Amino acid sequence: MELINVDRSKCKRDGICISECPFSLIGESEDGGYPVARKAAPRICIDCGHCLAVCPHGALTFKGQGPESCLPLDRKLNPTPEAAAQFLRSRRSIRTYKDKPVPREVLEQLLDISRWAPSAKNAQPTKWLVIESTAEVRRLIGLVVEWLRENGSFPGVVAAWDLAERDLVLRGAPHLVIAYASEKALKPEIDCTIALTYLDLAAHGMGVGTCWAGIFLGAIFNNYLPLIEALGLPENHRVHGALMLGYPKYRYQRIPQRKATDAIWR
Amino acid sequence: MELINVDRSKCKRDGICISECPFSLIGESEDGGYPVARKAAPRICIDCGHCLAVCPHGALTFKGQGPESCLPLDRKLNPTPEAAAQFLRSRRSIRTYKDKPVPREVLEQLLDISRWAPSAKNAQPTKWLVIESTAEVRRLIGLVVEWLRENGSFPGVVAAWDLAERDLVLRGAPHLVIAYASEKALKPEIDCTIALTYLDLAAHGMGVGTCWAGIFLGAIFNNYLPLIEALGLPENHRVHGALMLGYPKYRYQRIPQRKATDAIWR
CATH class of the missing domain: 3.40.109.10 (NADH Oxidase)
Known part of the structure; x- marks a missing residue:
């Protein structure tokens, strides 16, 4: 199996997958600058799937895993910054x-x-x-x-x-x-x-x-x-x-204080 | 300063603060079973503020910190289980x-x-x-x-x-x-x-x-x-x-797969 397959009818050659690969394992094809895996890629790849995850056009398949086989990401479920902060603090x-x-x-x-x-x-x-x-x-x-x-x-x-x-x-x-x-x-x-x-x-x-x-x-x-x-x-x-x-027996009602931040800024 | 102060007009003597203290530092008063700090409490207390955080009646003040000095907890900001899961996965x-x-x-x-x-x-x-x-x-x-x-x-x-x-x-x-x-x-x-x-x-x-x-x-x-x-x-x-x-230059579009869970159940 190829490490990556690119659907050239969808790929916009924006270079995003190339710049996001942690080990710079994706280069440009000689025939038009489409993403292609470098020779060493199968040996070095850490299977993060960033290339597949980041493509805005759904053009990339990674080890046979296409956009449709990813977990869905529903932007409406994203918390506001306040909700994320409360989630962590509570x-x-x-x-x-x-x-x-x-x-x-x-x-x-x-x-x-x-x-x-x-x-x-x-x-x-x-x-x-x-x-x-x-x-x-x-x-x-x-x-x-x-x-x-x-x-x-x-x-x-x-x-x-x-x-x-x-x-x-x-x-x-x-x-x-x-x-x-x-x-x-x-x-x-x-x-x-x-x-x-x-x-x-x-x-x-x-x-x-x-x-x-x-x-x-x-x-x-x-x-x-x-x-x-x-x-x-x-x-x-x-x-x-x-x-x-x-399961907790009691529900916590409020968020008590913690120590002040101890930070050096430079 | 007392470690805890209890507003007896609000306290329902439900024993919740007593059972939630990590080091069992709260006991019952002799005059009616209201929460009181044990003698050793100031030495052993780890300042977690659970007693203050858990009281459903807002009856307890911990080291001068009352319910009103806690960070507010807005239940409407709590994520659904699906939103929490996506937050972590994304x-x-x-x-x-x-x-x-x-x-x-x-x-x-x-x-x-x-x-x-x-x-x-x-x-x-x-x-x-x-x-x-x-x-x-x-x-x-x-x-x-x-x-x-x-x-x-x-x-x-x-x-x-x-x-x-x-x-x-x-x-x-x-x-x-x-x-x-x-x-x-x-x-x-x-x-x-x-x-x-x-x-x-x-x-x-x-x-x-x-x-x-x-x-x-x-x-x-x-x-x-x-x-x-x-x-x-x-x-x-x-x-x-x-x-x-x-700030990320690109937005990730989807959540790629990870290894299967490796768990022993007993």
Whole structure:
């Protein structure tokens, strides 16, 4: 398959695909300056699809993917700047959840949206371990509590679990979503964190509550083997972040203040 | 100042602020079960303001900050799930910019929105270095090119700069925004990456184009001293990410595909 195919009846030779290619892999044909892939292109191309995405005339097909096979972009759905700002500001870390599972279909949609998080060289290294079963979530919490006990940290969290099986690790969230990646990935910590931020905001947009699973990650990042073994990830892969997730019990009413911006301008 | 003050004429004693406090710092008063801060609260409180944000009755004042001093939350501005999904999916890495600066006011708004990015223990460690001056951006690019030359990497980027002062490092973006944090912060890499993702999406919402500054960061993460010294950050602080930024020259028309979701369900 050709990397790109150009419908010459639609192409206006405006050079937009040529200038947008991240690795300058598109040049001009000798017979009239139509876009053509350079020889090295198939080897270097990072599959970003910018050439296909940017063409105003729908003239370009990328690896057999034409304009009609892209996700539709409905300009009427674009938020105003005020709506975008409020969307980002109004996400909150949820720590009280309804006793109601999030349907598999909704969880799948959240992961689906996260596929569009940017990643180094568009390698999309983020993989997911979804602990959908609340029983399994609780089994993992038990291990985290053992780690806390061995460490002597967060004694209140240990006591709440021991006394009443109250979960202050994942706050009673029914689900846990873990981002992991191959050790061979280019920038897996950064890419997984961006993908988790997308998941977090996608959840916010769908009325699902989340919170970054700090204590859980503490056990992982401190290499607590019983927990790492319980996750059973493929070899040579590492966890880079996790979110607890469920329906919020309460609705947040307003946006509290944050620290002032700390910026040097130059 | 009291940590929290409760207007007993408004408080319905529903216990919502009590259950939402991340560190269980709010208890019930002996005279009737109104919310009161526990003794240890001022020492442990992470200033998240959840108690203030969640109260449905506007009954709670947090460190002198009452409901009226919060940012307004206009439910009519909330995106539909479809709009939120499209917002996240439609951001793209922009690599062709208009020769037009982004006004200081807009840059300030982007940083302002990023203040609401979640952070470990709500410590909000992210600080910004904004290279607003395009001349200064180009001086830094020159240093990055020297690093590439020493390394023998990206020879095409070096050649483009040498031959025609063409910038393939920051792609002609007029500005560069760098996220940095104290070495003493809890999880600065993760927190700065989340804050940068917020900045990235805030820019998308305001029609400003961005791209993660991979080659620039390569020089930083590989400890290229001439560049690090040129940034002149305060002592004991480290760069954790950067975005190039400016007005996109072209409008993206559609959303190209990404890899299939890779998830284990359990």
